[in-house]
Amino acid sequence: MDTKSDRVNPIERVAYAFVGLSSGDAMLLLYRLALRARASLVAVHTEPLIEFAVTFFGFCAVSFVGWLFVGFPIALFLPARSITRLSWPIALVMGGVLGPVALLGVMLTVHVGTTGSVSAMALAIISGVSPYAYSILISSVSSGVYVALLRKQTRSRHITVTALDPGPSREQDGKARVESTVYIRKPLVRYLGEVSSLS
16 A cells, blocks of 8 residues: 555645644633633623633634644644554643643743843743643644544545555466465375375
């Protein structure tokens, strides 16, 4: 089987990675909506809807920039077979680790670029923990969707190539049968000759 048929081209990998990012953002939206619904049920003050939407789209923008820093290069340069070989626990754990790394890179770029000081970035890291929890959620879901799409694509191509493979030709198959028949008959003829000489 041709191994080239199992490869997914870089454009497809980037598209699958972006679908994974969108799935992670959608999961974050569902999670925050669940928290908002729970807060309304227990009569806890909830943030206004406009503020909720602005915060969510802010997280989406940050996650997209983080994806450009980490997810895009991984999808562009790592071949599909190196990703599909990972087990599900390892893929999810690696995705969960890459999320805070990407967020840290975004915060480092923003703080150093705007204030020129790393101390402001350190204060921001200490003061907020929920952004890192959200980044773990987004990146874990993104990684799981990305690996699932790659495995589905490579599996479908593997099945297609196997179905199109005609196998050995009739001539080769017939030749193999003749060789196996001759190999079996030679000891049998020798055995029958020895039996007849003894009798």
